Amino acid sequence: MTARSITVWLLALASVCLVMGCGTSANVGERIKTQNDLKQIALTYLTYETNTGKPPSKLEDLATLKTDNPQAYQAIQDGKYVVVWDASTARNQADGLSNVILVYSTNADAKGTRPVAMMDGASKLVDAQEFDKTPKAKTGK
Secondary structure (H helix, E strand, O other): OOHHHHHHHHHHHHHHHHHHOOOOHHHHHHHHHHHHHHHHHHHHHHHHHHHHOOOOOOHHHHHHHHHHOHHHHHHHHOOOEEEOOOOOHHHHHHHOHHHOEEEEEOOOOOOOOEEEEEOOOOEEEEOHHHHHHOOEOOOOO
């Protein structure tokens, strides 16, 4: 898929959401960007664990993110995104990696909905109730 076709797809998605009442186009665009950031953070996290045999324990372990997505790296530093450090896939396998939150945005909308990324690398939106009941990744500490 080319950059142009991705842009067209994102604009079409934003338009559909705007027409359906998902929020302003600026909100939709920001939500899509945040979900993409969280997905990239989760995948970088999982790649680090695969390459080193241990999960990252601090932001500096995700140094490639600083080059690949400096805005996401900065958002972690600023506390806009929360990463559950030192959470291995093996430690969280029993709950099912797609059912465990690894990274999340601290910014929820008025209804309490926020973007999250799961231990399997997928990103999605969860409402306040789902966020509260969904397990956060288990750490070794």
